[in-house]
Amino acid sequence: MKSIIYILLLFAANLNAQTASKEQIISGLPEIEITEGINLHIISPEPIQYVDLSTENLTGDLPTSSIARIKITNEQNSELKEKKVKPIAFFNGDKIGIITVVGQSFIAQYKAIYKNSESLNTVTNIHIQPEAMQPVEFDKMIFSNLELRKFAMDIIQKKSENNPIRVEKDFNLSLQLNNVYVISDYIFLDMTFKNNSNLSYDIEALKFSIEDKKIYKATNNQSIEMTPLFQLNPQKHFKKNFRNIYVFKKFTYPNSKVLMIRLIEEQLSGRTIEMKVNYSDILKADTF
Template structure:
């Protein structure tokens, strides 16, 4: 256990030590080819925060959080100055533009070069490779979704479902908190849902909130909803068993309050089950 934690901390320190982004010059940028009338999809291993296209010859959008879609600007949409020159001159092989993609923990830059549409080997998508990524320097240790996923997968591989910290049973359902883990400023909740009925379960919502332990009057109840930063599986349906990891930024709450977790079924006559988690359970969080 300690050796694993030491390895993770050493990795984090190494990453932080290498976050000074070196200077980049255009001639050293990796090239990607782009063709008129064909979209180029740049696929990132983590959510894209920002994309810059250095010239009007390129246009694009973000159809999903991990994909940047880029194409050569249509001739009729180029500005008036460009319209006065031949379109082939507009598509200067060496000056078509620089594409910059910024993820949560890296920046990647490419030099876009023109490829004739008659060539049948046109590339339509590329994955950002590790060698193209330059780490971004942060003031605090911040993990990207890709890193959080790696940690969550490590937790899933542990055999920790037999002795849960908390467990609730109702409607032939079993809802358990297997364990709580912490690394840096992140809290990982390892949870398992078991359905002992023959009726499959459609999840409408899994809600997390901080609430008063004792409610003297309904109007005095203060509920603060909490949203996970990341969850390993976005699954909304399960027949028998479903295990998932939910990640939160570090939080605290007094002994007079509890974390309330509610599993809510989709149908009108849905089966709802609740679990109360004391702060002492969070304080006993394990490392990994």
């Protein structure tokens, strides 16, 4: 009996060793050199979620979603200035701090090492390499309709109607895609409908579907209907202008297809207007 228990304990220990995540220690971190007065740009292969700098000797920002800009700072707070404490002087090879960059699927950490400005080989940018990445998996967020409404209201307060991504006009109607936003696994379409005629417009349906960009035969067209998870305003009638937010779970489609948006009037001889949205427009979505 004891031998069986011993074997089971060994099996459990081996299983834990195989499934445990690899720990990272400071001595094993890759080094990157940084020089005072020169910005170091860390380029990520995917959007950066956040950057952590372990000491006040470093400061930085995110000029774009995939670039972290880091520099050495010797700025002191008012308390230290009053005490006339001299700024820290760095020498070649000094360890300044730890830089942590977290992407959508990885975490990368580096030891920042000081290098003086007299060197002709000053590093100004680095690309995060696969060997420096440790995979991470974030929980997918699920938002309630109340939270989706709050996000949609935040969007509706933005003045983005003057520079729409796409506009289609027909029958004295205008259908425009103001902007595309993304948060977690949700896509928000900000849309405005304009009626330049004297006849009010009764909406029978606003349909979203993924369709072939080029249709050679009607029988070959594959249409996949998309249903919004949430819309800010259920309004079915408008006289002049109507703006609304439509929320979808994250979706993708190839370049050979488009997102087709159809606004259909309720009457028998109703006015219908269509818009084709390329996947590149979705990829350029803003975050908020």
